[in-house]
Amino acid sequence: MTPLSRRSFLSTTAVAGALSAAAGAAPAVALPWQPKSLERPLPLAETSTPALIVDIDQVEANLKTMADYLKARGMGLRPHTKTHKCPYLAHRQMALGAVGVCCAKVSEAEVMAASGLTEILITSPVVTREKIDRVIALAKNCTGLQIVIDQAQNATDFDAAARAAGIRLGVLIDLESGTRRTGVPMGDAAAALARHIAPLKHLRLDGIQCYGGHVMHIGDFESRKAASLSMLAEARDTRLRIEADGIPLRNFTGGGTGTYDIDVAVEGMTDLQCGSYLVMDLQYGILGAPEGRIYDTFPQAMFVWSTAISQPVPGSMTIDAGLKAMYRDSPRPELRGITGVTYGIGGDEHGILSLENPSRPIRLGDKLALLPSHCDPTINLYDHFHACRNDRVEALWPISARGMSQ
Amino acid sequence: MTPLSRRSFLSTTAVAGALSAAAGAAPAVALPWQPKSLERPLPLAETSTPALIVDIDQVEANLKTMADYLKARGMGLRPHTKTHKCPYLAHRQMALGAVGVCCAKVSEAEVMAASGLTEILITSPVVTREKIDRVIALAKNCTGLQIVIDQAQNATDFDAAARAAGIRLGVLIDLESGTRRTGVPMGDAAAALARHIAPLKHLRLDGIQCYGGHVMHIGDFESRKAASLSMLAEARDTRLRIEADGIPLRNFTGGGTGTYDIDVAVEGMTDLQCGSYLVMDLQYGILGAPEGRIYDTFPQAMFVWSTAISQPVPGSMTIDAGLKAMYRDSPRPELRGITGVTYGIGGDEHGILSLENPSRPIRLGDKLALLPSHCDPTINLYDHFHACRNDRVEALWPISARGMSQ
Numbered sequence: 001m002t003p004l005s006r007r008s009f010l011s012t013t014a015v016a017g018a019l020s021a022a023a024g025a026a027p028a029v030a031l032p033w034q035p036k037s038l039e040r041p042l043p044l045a046e047t048s049t050p051a052l053i054v055d056i057d058q059v060e061a062n063l064k065t066m067a068d069y070l071k072a073r074g075m076g077l078r079p080h081t082k083t084h085k086c087p088y089l090a091h092r093q094m095a096l097g098a099v100g101v102c103c104a105k106v107s108e109a110e111v112m113a114a115s116g117l118t119e120i121l122i123t124s125p126v127v128t129r130e131k132i133d134r135v136i137a138l139a140k141n142c143t144g145l146q147i148v149i150d151q152a153q154n155a156t157d158f159d160a161a162a163r164a165a166g167i168r169l170g171v172l173i174d175l176e177s178g179t180r181r182t183g184v185p186m187g188d189a190a191a192a193l194a195r196h197i198a199p200l201k202h203l204r205l206d207g208i209q210c211y212g213g214h215v216m217h218i219g220d221f222e223s224r225k226a227a228s229l230s231m232l233a234e235a236r237d238t239r240l241r242i243e244a245d246g247i248p249l250r251n252f253t254g255g256g257t258g259t260y261d262i263d264v265a266v267e268g269m270t271d272l273q274c275g276s277y278l279v280m281d282l283q284y285g286i287l288g289a290p291e292g293r294i295y296d297t298f299p300q301a302m303f304v305w306s307t308a309i310s311q312p313v314p315g316s317m318t319i320d321a322g323l324k325a326m327y328r329d330s331p332r333p334e335l336r337g338i339t340g341v342t343y344g345i346g347g348d349e350h351g352i353l354s355l356e357n358p359s360r361p362i363r364l365g366d367k368l369a370l371l372p373s374h375c376d377p378t379i380n381l382y383d384h385f386h387a388c389r390n391d392r393v394e395a396l397w398p399i400s401a402r403g404m405s406q
Numbered sequence: 407m408t409p410l411s412r413r414s415f416l417s418t419t420a421v422a423g424a425l426s427a428a429a430g431a432a433p434a435v436a437l438p439w440q441p442k443s444l445e446r447p448l449p450l451a452e453t454s455t456p457a458l459i460v461d462i463d464q465v466e467a468n469l470k471t472m473a474d475y476l477k478a479r480g481m482g483l484r485p486h487t488k489t490h491k492c493p494y495l496a497h498r499q500m501a502l503g504a505v506g507v508c509c510a511k512v513s514e515a516e517v518m519a520a521s522g523l524t525e526i527l528i529t530s531p532v533v534t535r536e537k538i539d540r541v542i543a544l545a546k547n548c549t550g551l552q553i554v555i556d557q558a559q560n561a562t563d564f565d566a567a568a569r570a571a572g573i574r575l576g577v578l579i580d581l582e583s584g585t586r587r588t589g590v591p592m593g594d595a596a597a598a599l600a601r602h603i604a605p606l607k608h609l610r611l612d613g614i615q616c617y618g619g620h621v622m623h624i625g626d627f628e629s630r631k632a633a634s635l636s637m638l639a640e641a642r643d644t645r646l647r648i649e650a651d652g653i654p655l656r657n658f659t660g661g662g663t664g665t666y667d668i669d670v671a672v673e674g675m676t677d678l679q680c681g682s683y684l685v686m687d688l689q690y691g692i693l694g695a696p697e698g699r700i701y702d703t704f705p706q707a708m709f710v711w712s713t714a715i716s717q718p719v720p721g722s723m724t725i726d727a728g729l730k731a732m733y734r735d736s737p738r739p740e741l742r743g744i745t746g747v748t749y750g751i752g753g754d755e756h757g758i759l760s761l762e763n764p765s766r767p768i769r770l771g772d773k774l775a776l777l778p779s780h781c782d783p784t785i786n787l788y789d790h791f792h793a794c795r796n797d798r799v800e801a802l803w804p805i806s807a808r809g810m811s812q
Contacts, residue, residue: 046535046536048513048534048536048537048812049812050811050812051812082755104754104755105726105755107454124715124716124726124755124756125715125716126715127713127714127715127716127770127771128454128455128713128771129452130452130454131454150716150718151716151717151770153770154770174716176718180718180719180722180758181716181718181724181752181753181756181758182716182718182724182756183716183718184718185718185719213753307533307534309530309531309532309533309588310530310531310533310556310557310580310587310588310589311557312556312582312588312589312590312591313582313586313591316586318587318588320511320530320811320812321811322811323733323780323782323783324782324783324809325811327729327733327734328733328734328735329734346587347587347619348488348510348782348783348786349488349510349511349530349811350530350587350588352586352587364533364557364559364560365533365534374729376730376754377729377730377754380730380754380787381786381787381809381811382809383809402809403730403787403788403789403808405456405726405727405728405730405731405787406454406455406456406457406726
């Protein structure tokens with residue numbers, strides 16, 4: 001493994017350090033975030049396992065497919081960094097025309113801001129004193145920072161904190177989409193919240209967010225389409241209703257990888273919060289697409305690299321990737337390029353492959369690529385992506401916001 | 407947060423750095439591992455969430471209960487660091503009389519060795535060239551390092567590598583316990599493997615390991631007892647059989663938190679590999695104990711601290727702890743000290759509490775303690791424990807081997 005050169009290490013820590021000092025609050029990390037190129041590409045066969053591998057060319061293709069698709073239709077892309085937690089990938093998304101990035105939590109936003117990103121939307125409500133103070137500190141340097149609010153008292157609290165700091169903070173109203181997770185109910189309640197926020201001098205009401213987490217994984221395309229369009233029609237009506245009160249809104253954000261080709265048609269929607277399209281996972285691989293096809297627009301670009309380490313009984317093979325190497329979720333992880341084998345969890349540290357009818361022999365010491373069920377929490381288990389091209393690891397991409405769930 | 411003093415930072419990195427240079431292989435981490443005391447204890451109410459909290463006094467009580475119980479019965483304790491991944495806690499366990507520690511993987515052992523521990527057993531087979539080289543490099547400095555082997559060719563490979571390095575490496579034969587995960591079948595096959603290993607000049611056959619992962623969570627105590635004793639009787643017979651071939655064995659290791667009070671009676675067993683007893687989790691909380699009691703010898707000492715951040719619909723409350731804050735497993739996480747509430751996953755970043763009949767009101771901004779389902783993979787999501795006493799965080803204990811699944 002090649003460490004960062006001393007020069008690039010110093011330059012990155014200097015950026016984060018300066019930000020920290022200026023903001024008066026330690027950012028969550030001040031570690032280097034740029035890719036670390038390996039002096040000599042490392043063959044995958046020699047790479048220590050478990051490792052999280054991304055195919056550089058496929059990631060780039062997925063980045064471009066989504067960027068081009070939305071650009072051609074006049075829709076903005078505000079990719080969600082909670083998927084990759086990797087500032088380098090966020091910078092790639094911005095370079096391809098993203099209008100900004102989303103972060104799920106304050107600490108994730110701190111990491112992204114420390115890498116130099118300025119257009120950041122924190123997509124979950126922030127309600128405690130300590131976190132409000134951190135948002136305000138961040139906003140002093142991160143001029144494009146926006147938050148979401150779903151409750152009047154929280155708006156009052158943020159307005160007071162922004163006033164004390166002498167800043168004005170951009171706000172979106174978070175609408176309850178039907179996911180029943182966060183957000184103010186659409187319609188009357190949202191309009192009342194808008195009337196509460198609009199006169200607050202240190203908040204700037206920029207728009208609305210409506211993210212339908214419950215819609216993304218509806219298997220049948222037509223059902224998914226109907227659910228998303230109905231939800232977003234209600235969000236759009238809510239927007240019109242707020243604007244009818246003399247409160248103009250510029251942002252109408254929501255949507256994701258599961259509905260990007262549906263939501264792109266929603267009138268007045270300004271940008272989509274896609275995340276998973278970058279690497280994909282098996283949860284998306286089982287969704288339907290229009291005309292009875294399978295959703296395969298964004299091929300899987302990520303896998304967990306593992307090794308066959310023991311064969312205690314005939315007909316099965318134990319590998320070194322268990323609960324700590326892949327987040328347990330449905331559907332089951334699958335082997336890339338080998339059929340007739342079923343993966344089962346073998347505890348925290350191991351997986352057990354059931355060799356029903358393997359399409360090629362699997363021997364002790366063999367390295368195997370697993371396609372994980374669910375990309376976001378799996379990525380959150382690793383410190384970096386092994387970025388690979390033609391079966392050789394060319395660079396490590398730091399997952400700098402790993403563990404930043406605060 | 408108070409960083410380590412410069413002096414203690416330098417002393418810890420110096421230890422790791424020296425080890426690394428001497429071993430000719432970079433250890434997995436060279437970060438400070440000692441607890442970082444906070445200059446001023448931080449009230450839990452002001453602690454940023456999600457955070458992983460341990461109750462210092464309860465951890466110490468659990469440490470002592472297990473150490474005393476086994477000591478009084480002449481049984482050794484070889485605690486498993488895969489649970490806590492925290493060198494400080496491993497040192498506490500050694501200070502209370504542990505005979506050594508277990509590590510699941512090579513990279514975990516590297517972290518523990520870098521903290522100065524020398525008696526380390528790696529409990530999973532290591533089969534690739536790259537990992538064998540790392541084990542050999544580690545063994546040069548970590549004089550008490552032992553590995554497990556379940557296959558003849560692997561013994562031959564390790565012997566050759568140890569010969570090339572001019573060392574002799576301690577080996578336990580890993581027995582297939584019925585878990586069907588790793589190990590050589592007990593009886594004939596194990597005896598043949600022992601006869602293969604014994605003459606190898608650069609391996610030292612120290613004993614056998616028989617860990618019954620499938621036994622630990624059998625709910626009914628008598629059934630668990632019968633399964634564990636039957637398995638270990640077979641392991642003991644295998645030991646006697648190997649020794650009858652003129653191969654004396656000094657280590658007979660296995661067992662865990664779920665069976666410690668059963669396995670303690672097994673004749674010839676030398677030490678138990680308990681891990682979870684330190685902090686416990688809900689998976690142990692549902693087990694039975696003798697005479698129809700519940701298994702409550704080791705009270706839960708760890709929880710995930712979270713905040714109520716949104717109430718989109720009446721009757722539920724959304725908190726900031728989801729898949730990335732607690733490993734999803736059964737049984738469901740529970741609130742500490744509040745009944746009549748059910749936790750449900752609300753995606754990667756959130757949990758949704760269903761407020762059926764809460765024993766006290768839960769309001770926006772309230773902080774709540776969650777008891778996780780499964781301690782090991784939950785700990786593996788965090789960089790440090792917040793070590794707490796009387797509702798104040800006194801220190802951060804680095805989880806230095808977090809993510810070290812290689």
